[in-house]
Amino acid sequence: MTAMSQLMGDEELQLRGAAAEMLRKESPVSAFRRQRDDDCQPRYDAALWSQFGAMGWTGMLVPEAHGGLAFGHRGVGLVCEEMGRNLVASPFVATAIHAVTLLAHGSEALQAQLLPAIVAAETTVAVAVDEGRGFAPQNTAVTAVREGDEYLLHGTKSFVAGGGHAQYLIVLARTSGSVGEMQGLSLFIVPANALEASQRETLNMVDQLDYANLSFEGVRIPLSALIGEEGGAGAYMDELVDVAAAHSASELLGIVDALFDTTVEYLKVREQFDAPIGSFQALQHRAALMFTRIELLRSVVLDARAALDEVREERAIACSHARVMALEVAQLVGTETIQMHGGIGVTDELDVGLYYKRAIALRPTYGDRSYHRDRYARLSGY
Amino acid sequence: MEQTEFRQEVREWLEANCPPSQRQPADRTEQVWSGRDLRFPSDDARLWFERMRDKGWTTPEIPTAYGGGGLNPHEAQILSKEMKRIGARTPLYDHGIWMLAPALLEFGNEAQRERFLPEIVRGEVSWCQGYSEPGAGSDLAGLQTRAVRDGDEYVVDGAKIWTSAGCESDWMFCLVRTDPEAPKREGISFLLIDMSTPGVSRAPIRMISGESEFAQITFESVRVPVENLVHEENRGWEVAKGLLRHERKFMSEFEGGALDPSFTLREAALDYIGLDAEGRLADATLRENLVDLEMERRAVKLTTQRVYAQYRGSAPDHRLPLIMKYVSTETKKREDELATDILGYRGLGWEGDSFTKDELNSLRVLLFDKALSIAGGTSEVQLNIISRNALQLPQGGAR
Numbered sequence: 001m002t003a004m005s006q007l008m009g010d011e012e013l014q015l016r017g018a019a020a021e022m023l024r025k026e027s028p029v030s031a032f033r034r035q036r037d038d039d040c041q042p043r044y045d046a047a048l049w050s051q052f053g054a055m056g057w058t059g060m061l062v063p064e065a066h067g068g069l070a071f072g073h074r075g076v077g078l079v080c081e082e083m084g085r086n087l088v089a090s091p092f093v094a095t096a097i098h099a100v101t102l103l104a105h106g107s108e109a110l111q112a113q114l115l116p117a118i119v120a121a122e123t124t125v126a127v128a129v130d131e132g133r134g135f136a137p138q139n140t141a142v143t144a145v146r147e148g149d150e151y152l153l154h155g156t157k158s159f160v161a162g163g164g165h166a167q168y169l170i171v172l173a174r175t176s177g178s179v180g181e182m183q184g185l186s187l188f189i190v191p192a193n194a195l196e197a198s199q200r201e202t203l204n205m206v207d208q209l210d211y212a213n214l215s216f217e218g219v220r221i222p223l224s225a226l227i228g229e230e231g232g233a234g235a236y237m238d239e240l241v242d243v244a245a246a247h248s249a250s251e252l253l254g255i256v257d258a259l260f261d262t263t264v265e266y267l268k269v270r271e272q273f274d275a276p277i278g279s280f281q282a283l284q285h286r287a288a289l290m291f292t293r294i295e296l297l298r299s300v301v302l303d304a305r306a307a308l309d310e311v312r313e314e315r316a317i318a319c320s321h322a323r324v325m326a327l328e329v330a331q332l333v334g335t336e337t338i339q340m341h342g343g344i345g346v347t348d349e350l351d352v353g354l355y356y357k358r359a360i361a362l363r364p365t366y367g368d369r370s371y372h373r374d375r376y377a378r379l380s381g382y
Numbered sequence: 383m384e385q386t387e388f389r390q391e392v393r394e395w396l397e398a399n400c401p402p403s404q405r406q407p408a409d410r411t412e413q414v415w416s417g418r419d420l421r422f423p424s425d426d427a428r429l430w431f432e433r434m435r436d437k438g439w440t441t442p443e444i445p446t447a448y449g450g451g452g453l454n455p456h457e458a459q460i461l462s463k464e465m466k467r468i469g470a471r472t473p474l475y476d477h478g479i480w481m482l483a484p485a486l487l488e489f490g491n492e493a494q495r496e497r498f499l500p501e502i503v504r505g506e507v508s509w510c511q512g513y514s515e516p517g518a519g520s521d522l523a524g525l526q527t528r529a530v531r532d533g534d535e536y537v538v539d540g541a542k543i544w545t546s547a548g549c550e551s552d553w554m555f556c557l558v559r560t561d562p563e564a565p566k567r568e569g570i571s572f573l574l575i576d577m578s579t580p581g582v583s584r585a586p587i588r589m590i591s592g593e594s595e596f597a598q599i600t601f602e603s604v605r606v607p608v609e610n611l612v613h614e615e616n617r618g619w620e621v622a623k624g625l626l627r628h629e630r631k632f633m634s635e636f637e638g639g640a641l642d643p644s645f646t647l648r649e650a651a652l653d654y655i656g657l658d659a660e661g662r663l664a665d666a667t668l669r670e671n672l673v674d675l676e677m678e679r680r681a682v683k684l685t686t687q688r689v690y691a692q693y694r695g696s697a698p699d700h701r702l703p704l705i706m707k708y709v710s711t712e713t714k715k716r717e718d719e720l721a722t723d724i725l726g727y728r729g730l731g732w733e734g735d736s737f738t739k740d741e742l743n744s745l746r747v748l749l750f751d752k753a754l755s756i757a758g759g760t761s762e763v764q765l766n767i768i769s770r771n772a773l774q775l776p777q778g779g780a781r
Binding site for chain 1: 648651652657662663669670672673674676677678680681682684685687688695701702705708709762764765766768769770772773774775776777778779
């Protein structure tokens with residue numbers, strides 16, 4: 001833990017400013033509300049996605065050799081924060097963070113094929129891991145069986161974020177071993193059009209974003225679709241867990257900041273008993289407590305991003321910590337924000353509900369609170 | 383780089399000058415406290431003190447003109463880190479160092495600085511703080527101790543309570559009421575009182591920890607020369623506020639007292655509870671509690687670092703330091719509670735050879751640390767400050 005990791009450099013401050021301005025202008029919460037009300041499909045705005053590319057954000061984790069900026073996790077985290085703050089719907093996280101993290105293990109040819117297209121925001125990728133109620137890669141039952149110069153896939157992935165519209169799918173499948181083991185897992189890249197329409201069941205979930213159940217029954221892919229070592233995906237998944245944890249924490253931090261600002265503002269203007277309700281100590285102390293939790297969270301999230309960039313030994317601890325704390329603080333601030341708004345807090349008219357729903361949708365992804373608390377304990381030797 | 387050079391210089395000097403015996407945690411009996419009867423538990427402690435004193439590093443940030451180290455805050459932090467790195471003991475303890483000296487630098491006149499600062503640096507006089515009164519705790523500005531001007535003297539009557547080291551200290555810096563008619567914060571002055579003046583009496587207060595860390599002090603017609611007034615008459619509240627910031631900073635950075643057990647909670651858990659066949663802590667609930675506590679501690683530590691890092695940046699967030707006293711003291715209390723859970727019966731020993739020193743200390747710390755979130759502005763006062771100064775919430779509603 002170095003103190004400098006807690007300070008933002010000029011480059012980062014500029015990036016934050018640019019991201020905040022662009023997203024506030026091009027993708028305010030009202031835009032997401034409109035997409036939801038009009039049931040636009042896909043839920044994200046294609047023009048906005050192109051802008052993510054033009055701003056260089058899609059290439060932040062991509063090596064320069066493949067057209068990226070290699071700006072790193074500090075940069076990506078800032079974008080995620082601003083996305084959370086503005087409740088932006090985008091394939092950014094699945095494509096430019098999760099998929100790019102896994103593709104780094106792919107062959108040179110695969111990287112040359114996909115990474116420049118991602119940098120240019122010309123393609124989208126979804127990562128299909130989960131099969132049950134939560135994140136448990138060791139329980140992967142989807143299989144990939146080698147037949148000649150092909151793999152034959154078998155089984156179904158559930159709740160795949162971005163799975164309804166992504167052009168490519170990265171699929172975690174078992175090439176050996178049995179359910180319950182992290183050994184024998186492999187990753188494959190599958191063009192989404194390899195699936196029949198009937199094999200994609202889109203889901204309507206609480207945050208009204210794009211999720212799908214995907215049946216890979218009978219899908220055949222070439223050997224070149226294998227990402228990295230056959231049977232070696234366990235280690236790649238562990239890395240993805242860190243990355244996904246840090247950046248979902250970043251997104252949650254942005255959500256929490258937006259909710260808290262709204263709440264403090266409301267406490268100042270809402271009057272009851274002939275006084276602004278923010279003058280009542282019962283509410284002041286709850287607001288002050290939220291502030292302390294949010295600032296502690298901010299320190300932990302900044303540290304997790306820095307730990308990823310610096311490839312620190314304790315990065316898994318840092319990332320799991322950020323994830324656990326972000327989920328706790330999001331629950332606290334989400335429920336308190338609704339409560340402090342009183343009756344209007346439970347109406348759809350207020351954006352508060354939209355933020356709350358996005359926050360709870362981030363609970364199971366790449367490990368829920370229990371998963372990461374347990375991971376933290378194991379990493380700490382108990 | 384200059385910083386790197388300074389760090390190197392400090393490291394080499396400490397290496398050459400800090401005796402090996404002074405590189406391990408000091409328990410209560412091994413600490414060196416200022417005072418007219420400055421005493422040393424060992425020759426090494428004396429040597430270490432004298433060497434640090436001669437560098438001015440007993441008070442790193444006091445200007446060299448007064449015998450201090452003349453370091454800027456960043457250099458002082460480097461010194462502190464380098465001392466921690468080798469486990470070097472704090473060479474001298476005194477409330478004057480932590481609180482009065484910064485206040486004198488900000489508000490004292492030149493004569494006061496010249497008179498009091500060199501003594502503080504050299505540990506020749508011990509100081510205590512006279513703020514709280516039996517009727518003025520969280521509502522500090524409601525204090526009633528009176529100081530009435532009589533010629534070149536003030537005549538002081540009243541009582542102070544919760545005075546740390548009050549029975550042993552040579553001098554007290556305190557708040558007194560000089561104008562009972564003014565609004566309560568505008569009638570307070572900051573006065574320095576020699577505790578050997580006739581009319582001062584003191585009594586220890588026995589605490590739940592068994593310690594008598596605090597004292598109650600009474601003043602009966604105590605005569606104090608007017609030159610002991612710091613800042614202007616009736617403007618003592620400004621001094622008090624500045625000084626409270628130092629006190630809270632000190633309390634939030636306080637990394638455990640002399641009684642803190644030498645084990646970490648994780649070590650204690652592994653030792654007293656142990657691992658099951660799968661390599662997990664055998665008590666699942668305690669395992670969860672330990673995860674929570676370790677995360678909390680880590681978050682507080684990272685936030686402390688962020689506060690410091692900010693001071694070096696261009697636009698520090700002034701709201702951030704306001705949370706530190708609250709979060710660090712509340713976290714410390716949680717840690718103490720968990721330690722007692724982990725130790726079971728062995729953590730309940732009051733005294734005697736049946737228990738290890740760490741076990742006994744663990745219990746005393748549990749009890750002693752309850753004061754952390756009361757002294758120096760209660761946790762509730764801290765939350766008031768956060769809601770007022772960080773969140774700018776409107777004041778004046780129902781309390």
